[in-house]
Amino acid sequence: MSIALFALGGTISVSGRATGERLTGAEITAAVPGLDELGVPLDVRDVHAVPSGSLTFTQVLDVVEAASRAVAEGSAGVVVTQGTDTLEETAFLADLVWPHDAPFVLTGAMRQPGMAGADGPANVLAAARVAASPAARGLGALVAFNDEVHAARWVRKSHSTSTAAFVSPNAGPVGRVVEGGVRVLAPPPRRAVLPAGIGRARLDAARVALHCVTFDDDPGRLEGLAATYRGLVVAGFGAGHVPASFAPVLGALADRIPVVLTSRTGSGPVLRRTYSAPGSETDLQQRGLINGGLLDPYKARVLLRLLLAAGAEHDDITAAFAEHG
CATH class of the missing domain: 3.40.50.40 (Rossmann fold)
Structure with a gap:
């Protein structure tokens, strides 16, 4: 059993090296203290290393398809790291077509890895914990940010720079990561899944x-x-x-x-x-x-x-x- 992690681009992958060069998924996860204590190995894959503003419907559905294959092969859950600019939309798209009980968790960062107080490592750790948690099963696509868990249907990016940018104005967070554990306080109801195999x-x-x-x-x-x-x-x-x-x-x-x-x-x-x-x-x-x-x-x-x-x-x-x- 493992957690499949798909690394896209965005602030969380800004290397600070050559212009346009991105951190790989392995480099992102290597900077996360505590992942080795998760108890579940990560299967890290790199896909579509572009800013989230350049992502397309097709690319996101490709990631969902690859995540479905990973779950069929035994992954207990999925983490996707990407830019935050369109995360609320890509999360909702994934939620509409995600047919599995396995958690599909998206996260990212508001501060680049080289900045003071970079939030990427904490967000990746929280997302991995949610993806591995039995409490998050059957909830569809989720966003883990700032130790809060948001339903894809409700989440919005509400600030251009704050590390607490993601909120759910109509419902609030559906759960929180507390002392390494995942507490789901208000599980969102699941809706009918729409077809994903669209050309x-x-x-x-x-x-x-x-x-x-x-x-x-x-x-x-x-x-x-x-x-x-x-x-x-x-x-x-x-x-x-x-x-x-x-x-x-x-x-x-x-x-x-x-x-x-x-x-x-x-x-x-x-x-x-x-x-x-x-x-x-x-x-x-x-x-x-x-x-x-x-x-x-x-x-x-x-x-x-x-x-x-x-x-x-x-x-x-x-x-x-x-x-x-």
Whole structure:
């Protein structure tokens, strides 16, 4: 039995040597005190050594596929180290397609290895402990950071530099690493697993736009969008509102492509029937927009793109957002 560790790029792998040179997974784990006391060996593999902002859906699904093979071959859990910029999105993508009880744990670092107070080693140790813990089985994809354990569905990067950047505004951490042990305090419910074996061509074709509505915004920016995108996520004001001028434009788009309504606030749900003015959540749903529930715009985009690539129809997409949102 082992823990499979997949090392990507990101701050945790910045070597401080030649420009662009990255630490390998073996070099990252060699700097982690206490790993030898875990009781489970690490099977370290290097993949896609790029900043997380350059990762693609296909690359992340490739990692999930390799992790599935590792579990089938006997690994008790999986750790993925990567950059933090898109970690909340890659974690959610992995969670949507991860079919195993074995924990799939993502982590990274906010400070480079050569900096004072580098947090990478502590985060890797915490992630390995979570991946090896029976308490974390059956919880899907998790993020281990700053000795907290977050569900992929809820976690967000909330700060550009803090070592406590990862939070779950709607739910809080689902667990913590305490004195080397993993305590799961609020296990997240598992949702239906979506298909992972989607070809690159279908993913590339399932492009989804994201528009964040702003003060005195111009709906003209959405003209022609349905000709080049298969779906749209709208990050609306507050509980799911847009300027009245946007309502007919979004309604016309919803007649052609799936349009998902989310909130730009960072936490809280999109309402369903509290407000009724033009541009309100009630009005927009009557025009055909899909309620994104508690999903933030970034995760809603991940879910919508995966659904479109899998060939889901409008009713299936609405049902999926009702379940996952």
